Amino acid sequence: MLLSKDQLIDLYRKMYLIRRFEEKCAEAYTQQKIGGFCHLYIGQEATAVGSLAAIKPGDYVFTAYRDHGHPLVMGSDPGKIMAELYGRSGGICRGKSGSMHLTDVERGFMGGHAIVGTHTALAAGAAFASKYRNEDNVTLCFFGEGAVNAGVVHEAFNMAVLWRLPVIFICENNRYGMGTPVERASAIYDIAQKGCAYDMARFHIDGMNVLEVYEQVKKAVDMARNLSVPTFIEARVYRFMGHSMSDPSHGHYRTKEEWEAQKKQDPIANLFNKLSKDGVMNEEMKKEIEAEIEKVVSDAVAFADASPWPGQETIEEDIYA
Amino acid sequence: MPEIQYREALNQAMAEEMRRDENIFLMGEEVGFYNGAYKVSKGLMEEFGERRVVDTPIVEEGFAGIGIGAAMAGLRPIIEFMTWNFSLVAIDQLINSAAKLRYMSGGQVKLPIVFRGPGGAAHMLAAQHSQALESYYCHVPGLKVIAPATPYDAKGLLKSAIRDDNPVIFMESELLYGTKGEVPEGEYTIPIGVADIKRQGTDVTIVAWSKMLFKALEAAEALAKEGISAEVIDPLTLRPLDEDAIIASVRKTHRLVVVQEGWPFCGVAAEIACRVYEKSFDWLDAPVKRVTNMDVPMPYAKNLEKIVLPSAEKIVQAVREVMYK
Numbered sequence: 195m196l197l198s199k200d201q202l203i204d205l206y207r208k209m210y211l212i213r214r215f216e217e218k219c220a221e222a223y224t225q226q227k228i229g230g231f232c233h234l235y236i237g238q239e240a241t242a243v244g245s246l247a248a249i250k251p252g253d254y255v256f257t258a259y260r261d262h263g264h265p266l267v268m269g270s271d272p273g274k275i276m277a278e279l280y281g282r283s284g285g286i287c288r289g290k291s292g293s294m295h296l297t298d299v300e301r302g303f304m305g306g307h308a309i310v311g312t313h314t315a316l317a318a319g320a321a322f323a324s325k326y327r328n329e330d331n332v333t334l335c336f337f338g339e340g341a342v343n344a345g346v347v348h349e350a351f352n353m354a355v356l357w358r359l360p361v362i363f364i365c366e367n368n369r370y371g372m373g374t375p376v377e378r379a380s381a382i383y384d385i386a387q388k389g390c391a392y393d394m395a396r397f398h399i400d401g402m403n404v405l406e407v408y409e410q411v412k413k414a415v416d417m418a419r420n421l422s423v424p425t426f427i428e429a430r431v432y433r434f435m436g437h438s439m440s441d442p443s444h445g446h447y448r449t450k451e452e453w454e455a456q457k458k459q460d461p462i463a464n465l466f467n468k469l470s471k472d473g474v475m476n477e478e479m480k481k482e483i484e485a486e487i488e489k490v491v492s493d494a495v496a497f498a499d500a501s502p503w504p505g506q507e508t509i510e511e512d513i514y515a
Numbered sequence: 516m517p518e519i520q521y522r523e524a525l526n527q528a529m530a531e532e533m534r535r536d537e538n539i540f541l542m543g544e545e546v547g548f549y550n551g552a553y554k555v556s557k558g559l560m561e562e563f564g565e566r567r568v569v570d571t572p573i574v575e576e577g578f579a580g581i582g583i584g585a586a587m588a589g590l591r592p593i594i595e596f597m598t599w600n601f602s603l604v605a606i607d608q609l610i611n612s613a614a615k616l617r618y619m620s621g622g623q624v625k626l627p628i629v630f631r632g633p634g635g636a637a638h639m640l641a642a643q644h645s646q647a648l649e650s651y652y653c654h655v656p657g658l659k660v661i662a663p664a665t666p667y668d669a670k671g672l673l674k675s676a677i678r679d680d681n682p683v684i685f686m687e688s689e690l691l692y693g694t695k696g697e698v699p700e701g702e703y704t705i706p707i708g709v710a711d712i713k714r715q716g717t718d719v720t721i722v723a724w725s726k727m728l729f730k731a732l733e734a735a736e737a738l739a740k741e742g743i744s745a746e747v748i749d750p751l752t753l754r755p756l757d758e759d760a761i762i763a764s765v766r767k768t769h770r771l772v773v774v775q776e777g778w779p780f781c782g783v784a785a786e787i788a789c790r791v792y793e794k795s796f797d798w799l800d801a802p803v804k805r806v807t808n809m810d811v812p813m814p815y816a817k818n819l820e821k822i823v824l825p826s827a828e829k830i831v832q833a834v835r836e837v838m839y840k
Binding site: 254256285286287288289290291295297298299300304305307309312313314315316317318319320321322323324326327345346349350352353356511512513514515 | 540566571572574576577578579580581582583584585586587588589590607608611612616617618619620621622623624625626627656657659680681
């Protein structure tokens with residue numbers, strides 16, 4: 195369970211990759227290079243990075259529309275992701291997905307899904323397939339706390355427990371479903387307890403602490419892999435940006451004070467402080483990683499900038515197999 | 516050739532395909548221990564066991580989604596809706612997931628999945644349980660829609676649907692389950708997207724599918740006695756539609772009546788009529804007529820239900836009108 199020095203540094207590298215990649219996304223969005231709806235993950239990086247460190251190749255991952263970080267962590271080409279956000283032919287989905295539906299089947303990333311809650315059933319289905327084939331793969335399913343009031347989520351929970359499916363439901367509770375605080379949308383605020391009705395293993399974690407995320411998700415992953423049982427994890431997080439690029443980060447439904455206080459709990463800075471205190475990382479290594487990621491991200495932007503628009507002939511492709 | 520029931524034909528198709536391919540499984544309400552609400556899955560639990568014949572809770576959206584997720588991960592699910600009326604609870608999964616994921620992923624996702632069950636009116640089931648919903652699903656690129664009328668077509672097309680690598684909407688009928696027809700004992704399939712001329716004729720083309728086919732054939736028989744030779748075409752697959760077969764027939768007969776159970780507004784019959792107008796206007800000797808349900812929710816009362824639905828008499832009348840007789 196203990197992570198090696200290299201693994202710890204890799205957690206830092208991946209969180210920083212998401213951060214810088216998405217800062218570039220924000221820039222590109224304001225330059226109108228990226229269109230549509232664009233939801234940034236900035237602030238919540240620890241949850242994806244810690245969780246995805248706990249799985250192995252062959253496992254499946256589903257998430258909602260805040261989906262740039264997950265494929266980046268799973269090894270998808272940042273250039274292809276950026277080109278997809280640009281809607282270019284070099285995009286990972288050939289310019290047909292955009293920000294909200296990124297997919298990299300080869301790496302087990304089964305997609306961003308943009309109708310709230312529905313992909314919890316798809317994830318249970320992938321877990322069903324693993325169990326059906328008697329494979330030991332597990333499925334991670336990420337969604338926001340805005341999804342947990344939806345009927346389909348409870349249908350998926352019920353069948354996951356009923357059929358002992360190896361799926362880990364990870365609710366990233368960032369407190370606001372778009373602009374509506376959880377207290378105004380859910381009858382109970384302790385979201386993990388939504389698993390009670392199904393007697394599903396459930397707990398909450400500090401989703402801003404990547405080491406805690408890794409340790410706790412790993413436990414659930416091991417249970418799913420070895421015992422074929424689902425778990426419901428509520429990861430308490432905070433998004434530093436608005437709901438989407440068209441939503442201000444504060445001043446509307448979140449106060450400046452709240453936002454500033456939360457920003458001080460930056461998961462990336464916190465990890466660096468911890469690792470430097472433990473002698474795993476120092477300022478120099480941090481600078482090296484930053485330079486390395488800077489190049490990755492600027493190469494991704496350059497790739498997207500150079501990628502041609504999709505040809506008209508592709509419009510009718512990919513509808514049917 | 517042995518005569519078997521429509522439900523037995525479907526049962527044979529599923530059993531044969533499940534024997535052939537371990538990745539195929541059946542999931543739905545009462546499909547297993549109960550042997551199917553309409554006994555279409557009779558004996559499958561006994562032969563294939565609980566792993567491959569999966570009884571679900573009454574949660575159409577949830578198990579439709581589980582089926583789609585399983586297909587994304589490489590299995591080949593057959594998802595049974597006890598009736599297509601209940602699919603409306605799951606329509607988000609069918610339209611936003613099944614029909615979209617391949618496209619949105621740029622062709623990465625493959626979804627070999629069949630959604631099947633009975634649609635349309637049975638007898639006195641009132642407004643929520645009597646809907647013919649093919650128009651809903653035909654509207655959506657990414658889906659294929661099949662609605663066979665005979666046991667032979669049902670078996671051959673269900674086998675093709677199961678082997679297809681795309682989401683297929685397969686519409687059966689409560690009133691057809693007990694009907695009998697000849698089905699060969701050996702292996703066969705029927706291609707998706709190819710219409711079948713069920714009766715040759717020269718004076719008028721009647722297009723009809725699912726149980727309306729039999730109303731159309733009954734009408735054609737009556738018309739023959741009046742000296743009118745009707746050609747009856749069953750499209751079998753509604754999406755992709757074999758419009759070439761329909762247009763070829765209309766260019767021969769110069770007259771068209773389309774029979775569709777279900778509402779007229781934005782219906783499949785309207786689409787067929789439109790395509791014929793667009794591509795064969797000059798061949799027509801009369802405006803196209805549609806025979807559909809009346810534009811009302813289905814009433815419960817027996818006499819009213821009969822009035823709402825298409826009938827052989829209404830088809831005969833429509834043919835007389837396009838013949839100017």
